[in-house]
Amino acid sequence: MLRPDDIRRLSRLARLEVTDAEIADVSTKLSSIVAMVDQLQAVDTAGVPPMAHPLDRPQRLRADVVTDVDRHEIYQRNAAEVERGLYLVPKVIE
Amino acid sequence: MHTRTLAQLSADLRARRISATELTIHFLDRIAKHDAILNSFITVTAEQALAAAAAADQRLASGDAAPLTGVPLAHKDIFCTAGVKTTCASKMLDNFVAPYDATIVERLQNAGAVLLGKTNMDEFAMGSSNETSFYGPVRNPWDHALVPGGSSGGSAAAVAARIAPAATGTDTGGSIRQPAALTGITGLKPTYGRVSRYGMIAFASSLDQAGVLTQTAEDAALLLEVMAGFDERDSTSLDEPVPPYSKLVNEPWERITIGVPESFFDEGLDADNASALRAALKEFEKLGATLKPITLDYIHLSVPAYYVVAPAEASSNLSRFDGVRFGYRSPAQPGDDLNAFYMRNRGEGFGPEVKRRILTGTYVLSAGYFDAYYLQAQKVRKLVSDDFARAFRDVDFVAGPTTPAPAFGLGQKTGDPIQMYLNDIYTIGANLAGLPAMSLPCGFVRNLPVGLQLVAPPLHEAQLLKAGHHFQRATDWHARVPGHYA
Numbered sequence: 001m002l003r004p005d006d007i008r009r010l011s012r013l014a015r016l017e018v019t020d021a022e023i024a025d026v027s028t029k030l031s032s033i034v035a036m037v038d039q040l041q042a043v044d045t046a047g048v049p050p051m052a053h054p055l056d057r058p059q060r061l062r063a064d065v066v067t068d069v070d071r072h073e074i075y076q077r078n079a080a081e082v083e084r085g086l087y088l089v090p091k092v093i094e
Numbered sequence: 095m096h097t098r099t100l101a102q103l104s105a106d107l108r109a110r111r112i113s114a115t116e117l118t119i120h121f122l123d124r125i126a127k128h129d130a131i132l133n134s135f136i137t138v139t140a141e142q143a144l145a146a147a148a149a150a151d152q153r154l155a156s157g158d159a160a161p162l163t164g165v166p167l168a169h170k171d172i173f174c175t176a177g178v179k180t181t182c183a184s185k186m187l188d189n190f191v192a193p194y195d196a197t198i199v200e201r202l203q204n205a206g207a208v209l210l211g212k213t214n215m216d217e218f219a220m221g222s223s224n225e226t227s228f229y230g231p232v233r234n235p236w237d238h239a240l241v242p243g244g245s246s247g248g249s250a251a252a253v254a255a256r257i258a259p260a261a262t263g264t265d266t267g268g269s270i271r272q273p274a275a276l277t278g279i280t281g282l283k284p285t286y287g288r289v290s291r292y293g294m295i296a297f298a299s300s301l302d303q304a305g306v307l308t309q310t311a312e313d314a315a316l317l318l319e320v321m322a323g324f325d326e327r328d329s330t331s332l333d334e335p336v337p338p339y340s341k342l343v344n345e346p347w348e349r350i351t352i353g354v355p356e357s358f359f360d361e362g363l364d365a366d367n368a369s370a371l372r373a374a375l376k377e378f379e380k381l382g383a384t385l386k387p388i389t390l391d392y393i394h395l396s397v398p399a400y401y402v403v404a405p406a407e408a409s410s411n412l413s414r415f416d417g418v419r420f421g422y423r424s425p426a427q428p429g430d431d432l433n434a435f436y437m438r439n440r441g442e443g444f445g446p447e448v449k450r451r452i453l454t455g456t457y458v459l460s461a462g463y464f465d466a467y468y469l470q471a472q473k474v475r476k477l478v479s480d481d482f483a484r485a486f487r488d489v490d491f492v493a494g495p496t497t498p499a500p501a502f503g504l505g506q507k508t509g510d511p512i513q514m515y516l517n518d519i520y521t522i523g524a525n526l527a528g529l530p531a532m533s534l535p536c537g538f539v540r541n542l543p544v545g546l547q548l549v550a551p552p553l554h555e556a557q558l559l560k561a562g563h564h565f566q567r568a569t570d571w572h573a574r575v576p577g578h579y580a
Contacts, residue, residue, distance in 0.1 A: 007453070014409060015416075015433060016449060016457040017441025018340070026450065029511050034453050036512050037398040040470050051479055053300035054286040054552075055330060056526020062326065063190045065452030078420035087418050090426040090435055 002031045095120050096256040097575055100165055100313035101340075106457070107154055107164040109268025114150035114164030118143050118208050121166045124209065124257040128579065132255055134248040137172045137179050138211035146500045153206055159333035161316055163206025170249050171212035172219055173199050173304075174293040181214045182295045183227040186415050186422045186443035196293025198262060198304055198326070204524045205320045210258055214248030217445045218412065219269055221245050222517040225508055226447040229542035233504070234277060235576040236542055240501040243273030243517075249307045250277040255579040260308045260317060264294060266301045267400055268496075268521025271533035274307050275496035278535045278574060280562065281307050282314040285552045287332035287530030290325035298407035299330075300333065301400075301525045310572055311534070311562025316506035318555060333543040334553060342556040343563040350561065352378060352548075353388035353489030358520060364499035370537030370544045371495055376564075378493075380415075381564055388485050388492065392477040396522040397515060399478065402458050402471035403526070408454025412448070413531050414453040415440060449513055450511065479527035486551045495520050496533040524549045532558050541572070 004023050007030065009020040014061055050056055081088035095117065098106065121138050129135050150164035173190035175178050176199075195203070200317045203209070216226040224232040224247025232247040234240040235255035242251040244503045246263030250273035253261050263270040265283035267558065274281025289304040296302060304321065306528045308314045319339045325331040354375065359368050375385055417423040417439030424438040444452070458467035485492055496516060505516045524531035529549050536546035550558045566572050 004578065010453045010456045010460070011437070011462060012433075013454050015413075015436040015440060016444070016452055016456075017275045018453075019435040019441070022446075022449075024270050025446075026453065029450055030453055030457070032510075033401060033450070033513055033515075034457065036515070037458075037467065037471070039395065040224070040402065040474055041466065043395060043470070043474055045391075045470060045477070048473040048476050049362045051476035051526075052468055052472060052478070053330070054526075055332075060329060068278035075419070077189055078193070080417060080423035082556075085552070089418055089432065090430055092430065092435070 002034060003067050095497070097125055097580070099309045100316055101310070102262045104161050104316065105396040108159055110154065114147040114154065114208060115144065116178045117164065118147035118166050119289060121210055121258060126258050130257055131233060132235060132239060132251050132257070132486050133230055134214055134251040134255070134257070135168070135211045136181055136183065136214050136229050136248070139178055139209055142178070143208050143210050148278055148556070150206050150208060151215050160205045162202065162320060164208060166208045166210050166259060168213050168249060168252055168258040169199060170212045170215055170246050170261065170263050170266055171218060172215060172295045173262060174295070175209070175212065177197050178212065180212065182218050183226070183229055184217045184444065184448070185228045186421065190226065196472040197290035197325045199293065201320050211256065213246070213252055213261055216245035216247065216447070217243040218295070218448050219264055219327065220408070220447050220451050222268070222272055222273055222514050223507065224248065225504065226445055228445060231504055233499050234276065235284065235579055236501065240502055241276070241277035241504055243501065245269040246307060247273050250274055250279060253279050253307050253309065253536045254576065256575055260306060262304060263307050263428040264302060265525065266297050266404060267525050268518040270305045270307060270545060271496050271521050271531060271545065272518060276501040276532045278543030278571070279307055279309060280311055280314055280535065280572060281305065282318065282555070282559070283524065283531050284322065285332070285530045287330050288530070288553065289321050290328045290331050290554065291327055292307055296411040297409060298404040300407060301404060310566055311559045312340065312343055315343045315559045315563070337556045339556055339559055343560045345560060347382055347564050349382060349384070350490040351384045351386055351488065352483050353391065353492045355385050355390045355492065355494060357390065357393065358494035362498055362519065363495055364539065366539040367495055367499060367544050370539055371546055374536035374546045375493060377568060380559055381568060386489055388489060390481040390485065390523070392474065392481050393523050396478050396526055397519055399471045400522045401454070401515060403475060405451040405455035406459050406468050407455070409452045414451055415443065417443065423500050425554060472501050473546060478523055482523065482527045482549070491549070492549040494547055500539050500542035500544060513537065513542050520547060528552065530555045530558055532562055534562050534565060537571060
């Protein structure tokens with residue numbers, strides 16, 4: 001059972017705000033998901049190698065050469081705030 | 095005109111019985127007439143479509159046309175389209191205009207296909223009913239009170255209502271096959287790595303695969319032939335030749351053996367669905383297939399394994415959405431530190447289901463839980479995958495239901511995530527194992543369509559499509575159109 005404090009910890013780890021109004025619903029639903037996936041604990045997997053992805057072959061590498069062209073102006077059109085090619089965030093003092 | 099298949103429209107265009115412009119106008123008119131109710135499109139690209147249609151007509155006139163030249167289709171709004179809003183059905187990307195084309199978008203465009211628009215979906219492809227979309231739910235064309243399935247629900251509804259002749263989709267746990275089944279159309283998820291994921295917004299990178307939702311298996315073959323193939327921009331792209339699928343589907347039927355896991359027909363399956371599926375399997379027998387009962391010992395664990403692996407990968411993939419380089423940014427508040435800024439951008443930009451998945455993923459990856467959940471799920475994934483490999487020593491396909499029941503009501507399962515997740519109980523195995531799989535319309539239950547799923551060994555798309563094509567020559571379930579849209 002995940003308690004509100006557990007959800008607050010996950011929320012900080014994930015950099016994802018969960019408001020006080022949301023927290024009860026999130027704890028209930030996350031608890032039911034965790035209870036469902038807990039079925040996995042009963043499976044005997046001794047000696048079974050973990051499968052990270054379905055490709056049964058080594059990852060391909062490409063030649064270490066620059067192929068990208070400079071497209072920062074196009075990419076930065078989607079940013080909330082840009083100045084002289086730099087992404088801006090609110091002023092923070094830590 | 096709208097009830098004609100992609101293959102038929104392609105022939106009509108090349109014989110100059112119809113122009114690409116006429117065809118495009120016809121479908122744009124149908125979208126304008128029907129989509130206020132269906133809500134299957136997020137963006138309609140009418141202007142670009144008409145320009146592309148005019149270009150296609152020139153190619154057709156000059157005799158330089160490819161099979162897809164002038165054929166209209168729709169892309170799920172998960173694929174980046176240069177200069178066109180690409181939202182993934184999220185408030186987070188409501189203002190995002192893609193700076194480049196996804197590989198499949200580029201390939202279909204080069205082949206001359208005309209883009210009608212971008213289809214609605216569950217937010218970031220997380221959902222099985224299309225109800226998690228920031229742009230509202232999509233309605234099932236067979237009954238507007240029901241969901242079309244998800245996450246490619248907009249693509250499925252658009253093709254089922256014949257307001258688009260075909261559409262692309264993505265499938266991480268059943269997101270092509272489940273909506274195809276619930277709307278009475280054909281849905282193909284290719285082998286993991288068969289189709290490039292470049293420019294497809296990532297959900298769970300070891301499971302995601304692009305595919306198609308079409309009226310027929312023959313149409314799916316036409317599209318896959320253009321979409322599939324090696325792409326150096328996707329590190330998981332398979333460097334394997336692309337067979338001429340659209341020719342191969344017409345080859346004569348070979349003797350095939352279909353494995354049927356009896357556990358798929360237990361009390362979890364609607365009894366009427368089971369009857370429709372049994373009848374469809376009989377039809378395959380009449381076509382010369384041999385049915386063989388098989389067992390998949392670990393398949394019942396595919397849902398829990400998936401709901402560890404997929405959220406874990408999602409929590410990592412979606413960490414890129416911080417409100418700095420792109421995406422939603424919350425208005426600044428006094429006293430913000432950088433963390434508060436990130437947390438609010440993400441907390442306000444993502445909807446409830448996406449938040450649950452990110453938090454679940456964060457939980458299973460966090461210190462102290464990694465081995466018990468994430469590593470254990472990867473081991474169970476191996477067991478599920480080995481089950482299929484063992485089965486394919488004796489059979490050509492594994493057949494079963496695509497979904498446990500016909501389409502359900504809007505709002506019926508939104509309160510209980512587990513009930514929603516169990517909708518994908520028959521489809522998730524193919525994603526965990528990376529196998530190609532297809533849903534075919536195979537009957538009706540209470541006036542709603544039912545889908546039969548066939549799963550094949552890696553890279554056996556041609557065999558799957560051929561089996562589907564032969565089945566569809568012997569049956570007419572795929573040709574049924576909801577009355578309102580006929």
